[in-house]
Amino acid sequence: MMFTAFYSLAARPFAKDIKAEEMYLSSSHQELLARLNYLKHSRGIGMVVGEPGSGKTSGLRTFVVSLNPSLYRVAYFPLSTVTVTDFYRGLAFSLGLEPAFRKVDLFNQIQEAIQNNYSGKKVVPVIILDELQLASTKFFSDLHLLFNFSMDSENPFVLVLCGMPALAIKMSLTHNQPLNQRLIMRYKMAPLTKEETKNYLENHMRLAGSNYPIFSDTAVEAIATVSRGWPRLINNLATTSLIFGCQKLLKYIDEEAVRQAAVELGM
Ligand SMILES: Nc1ncnc2c1ncn2[C@@H]1O[C@H](COP(=O)(O)OP(=O)(O)O)[C@@H](O)[C@H]1O
Numbered sequence: 451m452m453f454t455a456f457y458s459l460a461a462r463p464f465a466k467d468i469k470a471e472e473m474y475l476s477s478s479h480q481e482l483l484a485r486l487n488y489l490k491h492s493r494g495i496g497m498v499v500g501e502p503g504s505g506k507t508s509g510l511r512t513f514v515v516s517l518n519p520s521l522y523r524v525a526y527f528p529l530s531t532v533t534v535t536d537f538y539r540g541l542a543f544s545l546g547l548e549p550a551f552r553k554v555d556l557f558n559q560i561q562e563a564i565q566n567n568y569s570g571k572k573v574v575p576v577i578i579l580d581e582l583q584l585a586s587t588k589f590f591s592d593l594h595l596l597f598n599f600s601m602d603s604e605n606p607f608v609l610v611l612c613g614m615p616a617l618a619i620k621m622s623l624t625h626n627q628p629l630n631q632r633l634i635m636r637y638k639m640a641p642l643t644k645e646e647t648k649n650y651l652e653n654h655m656r657l658a659g660s661n662y663p664i665f666s667d668t669a670v671e672a673i674a675t676v677s678r679g680w681p682r683l684i685n686n687l688a689t690t691s692l693i694f695g696c697q698k699l700l701k702y703i704d705e706e707a708v709r710q711a712a713v714e715l716g717m
C-alpha cells in the first residue's frame with residue numbers, strides 16, 4: 451500500500467516540484483527574497499550561498515516568478531549541467547542574438563545587447579548562475595570582464611551568483627577580488643528553526659491534504675534535530691518516516707519512526 455493512501459493524502463507531500471506560491475515563508479526564504487528585491491532595484495551583482503538543500507534554487511524560482519516579464523528578462527543557468535561555453539551562447543540567445551564564434555566577439559555582442567535593451571526598451575536582463583561553486587578562476591575573471599559596464603553610472607543588468615558555501619570561499623581569494631569587490635549583495639541561507647520546521651512540516655502536510663496531525667510533537671522535534679533545519683533533509687526524513695509508518699501501520703509518526711528513517715538514510 452502507498453503511504454499516501456494509508457494516510458489519506460491527496461498528493462505526495464515533500465515532492466520537489468512545489469509551486470512558488472505554496473512555498474513555506476521561512477525567515478531565511480523571506481530574507482533571501484528581500485535581498486533579491488534590493489538587487490533588482492539597485493541592479494548589479496549579488497551572491498547567494500548556502501548548504502545543499504537549504505532552499506537557494508527554490509528561493510530564486512519564487513523571485514523569478516515575481517518579476518514583471520515586460521521589464522525583466524530572466525536567463526537561468528545551472529553550471530551542474532551547462533558548460534561555460536553553453537552559458538555564453540545561451541546568454542546570447544536569450545538576448546535575441548546569433549552568437550558569434552570568437553569569445554571576444556561574443557562578449558562585445560552580449561555587452562552591446564544588454565546596454566541596448568536597457569537604454570532602449572528598458573528591459574533588464576536578470577541572469578542567474580546556479581551551482582557556481584563548480585566554476586574556475588578563469589570563469590570568475592571572465593564574468594568580471596563580461597559584466598563590466600563601468601563607463602555607465604548605473605548597471606543595466608542583474609546578475610545573481612548562487613552556489614554552495616565553497617563559492618564564498620573561492621570568491622574571497624585574492625585573484626577573485628576584482629569580481630568579489632563588485633558584489634553589492636551577499637546572502638547566506640540560514641536553516642529553519644525548530645518552530646519553523648514544525649510549521650514547514652504542517653504546511654507541506656496541509657498542501658498534501660492531510661486532515662490530522664500525523665507527526666507527533668516528539669517526531670517533529672527529532673526531524674528538526676536530525677535535519678538541522680535544512681529543507682531537503684526535512685523532506686527526505688519526513689517522507690521516509692511516512693513510508694516506514696505505513697509499513698508498521700502507525701496512525702501517528704513517532705520519534706522512533708523518525709530514528710528508523712534517519713538510520714535508513716544514513717543520517
Ligand atoms: N521555503 C520552502 N518552502 C517549501 N519547500 C522548500 C523551501 N525551501 C526549500 N524547499 C524544498 O527543499 C528542497 C531543496 O531546496 P533547493 O532550493 O533545491 O535547495 P538548494 O538549491 O539550496 O540546494 C526543494 O526541492 C524544496 O522541495
Ligand SMILES: [Mg+2]
Binds near residue numbers: 506508
Ligand atoms: Mg540548488
